[in-house]
């Protein structure tokens with residue numbers, strides 16, 4: 001597998017998740033308030049809910065359904081009810097292109 005262009009960096013609004021699907025893998029891309037771009041699994045580990053419809057605060061993304069907040073850095077849930085992490089993907093930037101390989105997880 002190779003990295004795909006997921007979106008343009010300039011398309012991302014700060015603290016507004018963007019849902020993309022790469023090779024059938026749903027990913028939430030987030031530009032945080034520091035300007036860093038993160039890519040985590042879009043499906044909450046507590047239920048079949050899209051995390052990209054949730055709320056960004058700092059370097060966390062909160063599931064809108066029951067309020068678990070996931071670290072955008074490690075994918076770990078920071079509070080219940082979710083207790084399993086979501087995957088975190090390696091993000092590469094080439095010019096304005098946000099490149100992600102859905103088979104390559106970030107080492108955390």
Ligand code: FES
Pocket residue numbers: 044045046047048049063064065066067068081082
């Ligand atoms: S579905 Fe996400 S916290 Fe319950």
